[in-house]
Amino acid sequence: MFPKPKILFSWFVFLLSFASLFLSSWIILPAPNMFLLTLAVGAPEISPWLLILNLLSLLLSFLYIRRRKIWRLCFIFSSIGLILCAWVLVNIPLTQIQMAKAMQQGLGTNYLEQIPMQVRAKMQTHPFNLVNFFGGIPLGKTRHQKDIIFASPAGVPLKMEVYQPPEVGKYPAVVVIYGGAWQYGNPHANSEFNQYIAHQGYTVFAIDYRHAPKYQFPAQLDDVRTALNFIRKHAAVYEADPERMVLIGRSAGAHLAMLAAYQPDAPPIRAVVNYYGPVNLVGGYKTPPFPDPINTRAVLKAFMGGSLEELPNQYQIASPINYLTHPLPPTLLIYGSRDHLVEARFGRQMYERLDNSGNTAVFLEIPWAEHAFDAVFNGVSNQLALYHTERFLAWALFKQ
Template sequence: MFLNPKIVFSWLVFLLSFTSLFLSSWILLPAPNMSLLTLAVGAPEVSPWLLLLNLFSLLLSFLCIRRYRIRRLTSIFSSIGLLICAWVLANIPLTQMQMDKAMKQGLGTDYLEQIPVQVRAKMQTHPFNLVNFFGGIQLGKTRHQKDILFASPAVMPLKMEVYQPPQVGKYPAVVVIYGGAWQYGNPQANSEFNQYIAHQGYTVFAIDYRHAPKYQFPTQLDDVRTALNFIRKNAATYEADPERMVLIGRSAGAHLAMLAAYQPDAPPIRAVINYYGPVNLPEGYKTPPVPDPINTRAVLKAFLGGSLEELPNQYKIASPINYLTHPLPPTLLIYGSRDHLVEARFGRQMYERLHNSGNTAVFLQIPWAEHAFDAVFNGVSNQLALYNTERFLAWALFKK
């Protein structure tokens, strides 16, 4: 007995439509655990590809499936997936309009005019570009130095990577701190971002720090401060200007970047860029996200050495939101509305506290984005974030 090829093909199309809907659904569904978090992070960022996949399965259902029930179910699945993906793409212009408004509110309506023309000429001209999405963002040539030792605390070498523009010169310093729940990660992370920023005319330092739970707070902050001192002392060697320095961090790295920049005795820092970083650890412990795929309380216990009830003062000291008693560097905060590791409400809370205390701050929120949205470098969310990040950077470091 032989299977009818048309029936087999119909079921394959049905399977394709189900798969495309399943993948697309993670644009809306929160991940209940770390295993599924990758889908929730990645689905909105590759939504143009998923839209094409849904459209393809929809066309196949009409053109190739003769059985009414299978065709109807397949077309329903594909249509739902198509609508979900279209929601992301349709919201890009509105989201960028809101971001542009927030940038002007925070930095001044003429902030772009304060950036030299030759610096502006290097920037992305569009917040989102399908050519960059499908073909990749052009990184440009850079010089790259690896495994630069900056400290050996407790017989553990701490190293950094340096990315420099192709031409010899003197450039503003951008210090990048990776995330990873304070427990994992390395300076090789986000290398595409580092290369892109270096090509724009910055010396980028991607630094390391010791990890929890073996090393607990404030060890990580001490390591960041050690790295900053090393960079300032050796700035000339790496063609960096120590008086024009910005800190950029992601997640746990953003938390460390803010803490390092907000210390009363911090070296001169022109600005801080916070990608989805924790800012209020007591509140994060008391009200973790739902669902909570990373187990927020366990992460904070490992980082700080105990629970909020056991170490209330440590939680307070480790919270950037508690350092608003003196003028602080301008701060850019970028969060995803669907972040289930560090909720966007914390970023808004930080923004409001900074703004109300007279500090310069900008809060950008991406409606469809999860935590670590920029892991897909040419993805939808990162294109928007990168467009505004490079303008904030240029304003902070080159403004007239």
């Protein structure tokens, strides 16, 4: 005999409430491996959807479940899930206040007034918008070119993608460097971000570099510097202003962006944006995160060609935090408090060193965010980060 429909539905609601709690739990649980890291990254970013899912399971259990033990479990599961999701959403206003204060502290209380009105008019009007969360952040029309070869070191063709505003003109240059533990990735990564920024009035260059372990440091830095020289030489072709250039990187790409911008002989760079990038390779090797889902020491060994004990000087040279001996471009650092690949304490340390050495810097920390939080482009954390990133870019490249 088949179970009665009411019993089947009760078990369906039970499984729904359990699944909702399981997904919501990764808002606070640290991921022990790369498979579960995807859940830890995504859960807080889709917390409004998870909130709805928990509410739905709670409502269904109230209305249709009569079996006391299952109802009690459904109620417990859904309630815990709701609390976890609500923690993220309730903290959005407070986090935004703290981020706004950090921007004013780093750039000046009137920094927004230095941005032309026509530039400000294109920006997001709210740090977090539920309409954009559910419907997507509008990207706007752009021109897009890909597979542009800018160099072939050791016979490896390095390509870039270029995103331009729809109208012909001359625009500030934004160079974007993807992450991937220096071992994988391509210039098409974060294409939504590149398209969005280009529509705001920038020429965006998404560049490539050789990957470890086959090619080790400083090959990646050399490739970034080669790309910058190529962009400056061919700036007119891509309607870019080589004297108004910003570097943006994520994770390993942020590390390379900072290193390239901080070199004493770097070309003119107006600013650097660091999304959760390694800044102190010595410290990262000595005190890896726990849990350590990517095996930090193994990643650093592959990138550097050996351990810290074997190559102490190379680890020092490869750490942006050691380049504070001369004036540096303004730097925006964005980290998640729950990052278990590159811990936020390193970003905070970098900010303090920059600030104490007289350089302009802004440190933004998102309490619930994991590494690569902006992989969900319309997610909670990326909306906050994008809101302040576009203001930092405009301040650095358009200020009057």
